[in-house]
Amino acid sequence: MEEMLKYLGIKSVDELFEDLPPEIKTDGLNLHEPKEEMEVEMEIKKILSKNKSFFDMPFFLPVIKPHYIPPAVDEIVSRQEFYTSYTPYQAEASQGILQAMFEYQSIIAELTGMDAANVSMYDSATALGEAALMAYRIKKKRKILIPRNIFWHKKKVLENYAKGAGLQIIEVDYGEDGRMKLNHEEKDVAAIYIENPNFFGIIDDRYKEIAEMRERLDALLIAGIDPLSLAIYNPPSCYNADIVIGEGYFGNPLNFGGPLLGIFACKKEYIRQMPGKIVGATVDKEDKRAFCMTLQTREQHIRRGKATSNICSNQALCCIAFLAYVALLGRNGLRRVAKKNMDNAKYMANKLQKIGFSLPFHKKFFNEFVVIGNINGKELNSRLSNKGVYGGLPIDEYVENGILFGVTEMHSREIINFAVEKIKEAMEEKL
Amino acid sequence: MAKYDEPLLNEIEEKEEEEFLEDVERKELNIPNLTEREVIKHFIHLSQMNYGVDTGFYPLGSCTMKYNLKLLERVVKNEKIAYVHPLLPEDAIQGCLEIMHKLEKMLCEITGMDAFSLQPCAGAHGEFTGMLIARAYFEEIGEGDARKEVIVPDSAHGTNPASAKMAGFDVVEIPSKNGRVDMEALRHALSNETAAFMLTNPNTLGIFEKDILEIAREVRKVGALLYYDGANLNAIMGKTTPGKMGFDIVHLNLHKTFGTPHGGGGPGAGPVGVKKHLEKFLPVPRVVKRDGKYCLDYDRPHSIGKVSHFYGNFAVLLKAYAYIMLKGKKLEEAAERAVLNSNYLMEKLRSIGYEVPFYNRRMHEFVLSLANLKKKGIKALDVAKRLLDYGFHPPTIYFPLIVEEAFMIEPTEDESKETLDKFADAMKKMLQEDVEILKEAPHNMPVKRVNEAMAARNAILTWKDMEK
Ligand SMILES: Cc1ncc(COP(=O)(O)O)c(C=O)c1O
Numbered sequence: 017m018e019e020m021l022k023y024l025g026i027k028s029v030d031e032l033f034e035d036l037p038p039e040i041k042t043d044g045l046n047l048h049e050p051k052e053e054m055e056v057e058m059e060i061k062k063i064l065s066k067n068k069s070f071f072d073m074p075f076f077l078p079v080i081k082p083h084y085i086p087p088a089v090d091e092i093v094s095r096q097e098f099y100t101s102y103t104p105y106q107a108e109a110s111q112g113i114l115q116a117m118f119e120y121q122s123i124i125a126e127l128t129g130m131d132a133a134n135v136s137m138y139d140s141a142t143a144l145g146e147a148a149l150m151a152y153r154i155k156k157k158r159k160i161l162i163p164r165n166i167f168w169h170k171k172k173v174l175e176n177y178a179k180g181a182g183l184q185i186i187e188v189d190y191g192e193d194g195r196m197k198l199n200h201e202e203k204d205v206a207a208i209y210i211e212n213p214n215f216f217g218i219i220d221d222r223y224k225e226i227a228e229m230r231e232r233l234d235a236l237l238i239a240g241i242d243p244l245s246l247a248i249y250n251p252p253s254c255y256n257a258d259i260v261i262g263e264g265y266f267g268n269p270l271n272f273g274g275p276l277l278g279i280f281a282c283k284k285e286y287i288r289q290m291p292g293k294i295v296g297a298t299v300d301k302e303d304k305r306a307f308c309m310t311l312q313t314r315e316q317h318i319r320r321g322k323a324t325s326n327i328c329s330n331q332a333l334c335c336i337a338f339l340a341y342v343a344l345l346g347r348n349g350l351r352r353v354a355k356k357n358m359d360n361a362k363y364m365a366n367k368l369q370k371i372g373f374s375l376p377f378h379k380k381f382f383n384e385f386v387v388i389g390n391i392n393g394k395e396l397n398s399r400l401s402n403k404g405v406y407g408g409l410p411i412d413e414y415v416e417n418g419i420l421f422g423v424t425e426m427h428s429r430e431i432i433n434f435a436v437e438k439i440k441e442a443m444e445e446k447l
Numbered sequence: 448m449a450k451y452d453e454p455l456l457n458e459i460e461e462k463e464e465e466e467f468l469e470d471v472e473r474k475e476l477n478i479p480n481l482t483e484r485e486v487i488k489h490f491i492h493l494s495q496m497n498y499g500v501d502t503g504f505y506p507l508g509s510c511t512m513k514y515n516l517k518l519l520e521r522v523v524k525n526e527k528i529a530y531v532h533p534l535l536p537e538d539a540i541q542g543c544l545e546i547m548h549k550l551e552k553m554l555c556e557i558t559g560m561d562a563f564s565l566q567p568c569a570g571a572h573g574e575f576t577g578m579l580i581a582r583a584y585f586e587e588i589g590e591g592d593a594r595k596e597v598i599v600p601d602s603a604h605g606t607n608p609a610s611a612k613m614a615g616f617d618v619v620e621i622p623s624k625n626g627r628v629d630m631e632a633l634r635h636a637l638s639n640e641t642a643a644f645m646l647t648n649p650n651t652l653g654i655f656e657k658d659i660l661e662i663a664r665e666v667r668k669v670g671a672l673l674y675y676d677g678a679n680l681n682a683i684m685g686k687t688t689p690g691k692m693g694f695d696i697v698h699l700n701l702h703k704t705f706g707t708p709h710g711g712g713g714p715g716a717g718p719v720g721v722k723k724h725l726e727k728f729l730p731v732p733r734v735v736k737r738d739g740k741y742c743l744d745y746d747r748p749h750s751i752g753k754v755s756h757f758y759g760n761f762a763v764l765l766k767a768y769a770y771i772m773l774k775g776k777k778l779e780e781a782a783e784r785a786v787l788n789s790n791y792l793m794e795k796l797r798s799i800g801y802e803v804p805f806y807n808r809r810m811h812e813f814v815l816s817l818a819n820l821k822k823k824g825i826k827a828l829d830v831a832k833r834l835l836d837y838g839f840h841p842p843t844i845y846f847p848l849i850v851e852e853a854f855m856i857e858p859t860e861d862e863s864k865e866t867l868d869k870f871a872d873a874m875k876k877m878l879q880e881d882v883e884i885l886k887e888a889p890h891n892m893p894v895k896r897v898n899e900a901m902a903a904r905n906a907i908l909t910w911k912d913m914e915k
Pocket residue numbers: 327328329509510569570571572604606607647651676678679700715717
């Protein structure tokens with residue numbers, strides 16, 4: 017340090033801060049003394065031990081759910097070359113991650129039936145917001161139809177993304193079977209957003225009718241998907257979706273809700289309206305295959321205020337985890353896990369029916385489903401609180417006493433049996 | 448870096464038989480079945496064709512590519528967050544809420560703000576959130592329709608105007624003067640239609656805006672808000688705060704200043720801090736402490752609502768928390784060393800003959816102009832590519848836009864004098880090299896110069912496109 021100061025001809029680093037007016041200078045930071053690594057690690061462990069994980073207390077919460085992550089995924093995303101690098105602006109020094117991103121885009125395209133995908137939005141909620149804005153740019157119309165049954169967080173985020181462009185969000189009701197009414201009439205619609213599976217967990221196979229609604233309203237169709245369900249159910253290209261969004265949880269832990277990975281894919285004709293980073297294949301000077309970021313004239317660093325989105329940093333490493341997960345499971349593994357999710361969910365639903373719950377909606381569901389019982393979901397969860405298990409998400413704003421359960425491959429028969437037994441006990445408890 | 452002709456995943460030969468599953472509606476799914484052995488080899492090969500901060504010097508201006516302490520990786524590998532659901536009852540998530548609450552408080556101290564939200568997922572997302580807060584504030588005081596404009600300097604990062612636009616504002620760009628805000632232009636642009644002025648200080652040239660108090664006064668005079676882009680906070684930690692400078696709203700990039708890794712593009716975290724009068728507009732839920740217990744408070748009628756699915760990128764927040772726990776008061780030393788490194792390297796490069804427009808003391812970064820080399824037919828891009836051959840990651844190029852052939856260097860506090868000297872040596876050698884060597888560079892990367900124009904023209908974005 018001394019040498020450097022001498023080189024600059026100054027006595028202390030303070031001289032380098034001379035441009036700061038004296039009125040704004042602070043007298044250091046009012047923080048703790050530096051701590052040792054061990055101390056910090058132990059302190060954090062201690063704080064986090066106050067949490068209850070799935071292994072302390074199995075839960076059946078929906079929207080995002082616990083999934084098993086193969087150890088090789090951790091190994092791959094722990095490579096410093098991936099996790100410490102920046103966005104790959106220098107293609108020649110970033111071929112590894114660029115190829116991985118290209119593979120990620122290819123996998124998303126395979127799963128969704130779309131032609132192109134970007135390298136992530138922050139999460140599925142912001143992906144929906146960006147999809148609405150993209151539909152507005154393409155259709156130049158201002159209304160976005162969404163299902164009335166949608167996770168309220170997602171709706172809140174969409175509302176914020178819609179505000180600047182003055183988009184109008186219109187909720188479309190669902191029928192008695194819990195599926196969106198497809199005969200809704202509306203003028204000036206830029207996009208119809210449909211979820212499949214929907215918020216009640218139902219798989220919607222009314223392909224023809226959905227596609228017809230899109231035609232009739234002359235709107236784009238945005239499909240919200242679960243990537244795992246696409247291993248066994250038909251992709252949204254079957255009902256002519258234009259944009260596909262979803263939560264890309266493959267290989268990514270719950271982490272208390274973040275980081276997540278917003279999947280974003282679309283038809284080829286719309287790629288120049290897409291938000292986010294996109295990787296393309298090309299060649300180097302010697303005609304060897306190479307990869308680089310492309311179509312950058314859509315982006316904020318070039319177009320500034322006229323960019324398709326403000327996004328810069330994204331969730332790239334979560335894309336690598338997603339890709340590694342798919343690569344490790346392969347077609348067979350993905351189908352197996354998807355089947356297992358569906359089977360476990362059915363098993364749980366059957367067991368709950370046996371103790372007095374009923375299924376109010378369409379019976380074709382994937383790994384989430386709604387039940388109604390003669391107990392309120394909040395009350396049930398509070399009675400469960402000292403029984404070592406936690407239930408689903410109460411959705412009284414949609415269905416009185418409705419509870420939305422989420423079940424995955426991690427909910428073994430043993431866990432389900434235990435949970436149902438405890439739920440039965442809780443129901444029989446006298447207040 | 449290693450070189451492989453690594454096949455795409457779908458080009459690796461499949462060894463596993465197709466498994467037939469009954470009642471599966473979807474028949475076609477073109478995803479290869481590979482063994483773990485093959486998959487690991489594939490990704491290790493890919494990783495070996497990628498340059499990371501651990502590989503070497505990464506002086507990417509504006510991005511604060513610090514060395515990422517390994518403890519930060521360790522603390523997030525914990526079941527007690529990995530398998531914790533955000534919708535669990537408060538009793539089951541006290542640990543996460545405690546971390547968030549404490550982190551918010553520490554960020555308040557570091558920035559001089561009164562309240563923080565950790566919900567935004569990156570810097571740009573924080574800007575968008577900040578702009579929505581500005582909008583809500585003016586709607587609240589009945590000036591929602593009048594305050595249509597957001598002003599940004601021409602040296603601003605692209606996300607600033609893009610975020611303002613996304614929140615529904617018209618963007619007014621003002622020119623800089625001698626590398627700083629042109630006060631005349633600012634005064635001229637400010638009016639009772641201005642909602643906010645967005646500024647980063649030190650600015651993107653690495654120069655401290657000395658007139659910041661006057662800027663704040665002018666902005667306040669017309670009733671507008673002053674927004675701080677925290678991308679450059681690393682330069683001033685412990686020396687001053689955005690709060691003291693008069694900013695109303697700030698966002699931070701935890702993936703820059705607070706040492707959390709960039710993940711090849713993300714995830715980061717972009718918390719937003721505000722002064723007292725704007726606190727009620729922050730996103731919900733807020734983390735609050737009541738009777739010794741941490742709670743998620745949704746009962747905030749003035750809140751802008753939500754900007755991301757749950758509570759932000761928690762795992763990144765936890766890394767930043769660990770970083771601040773380690774450094775404590777001594778965060779100030781990071782700023783000092785970062786500024787020293789930057790000035791040292793700038794003087795070295797100047798002495799070699801590189802041009803520093805708006806020459807002045809710099810903070811944590813500086814910007815060269817390589818316009819002089821154009822006579823020889825060399826572009827900033829060529830120098831950047833040649834640096835790769837010398838084992839360095841190049842600086843940010845062609846930003847900020849106000850410098851011709853910009854070459855933006857941010858050494859960070861973690862690099863030794865020896866590394867800086869070596870970098871300067873390489874920069875010196877390049878001046879003497881044959882022009883063709885630079886124009887043809889890089890020579891020993893896994894691939895030669897990549898044809899980016901062709902990529903944009905052909906738009907081959909998936910392996911399906913490639914087969915066509
Ligand atoms: C000055 C400046 N502002 C804003 C941003 C945007 O931050 P992020 O990439 O986290 O969205 C950056 C990132 O490069 C930046 O350098």
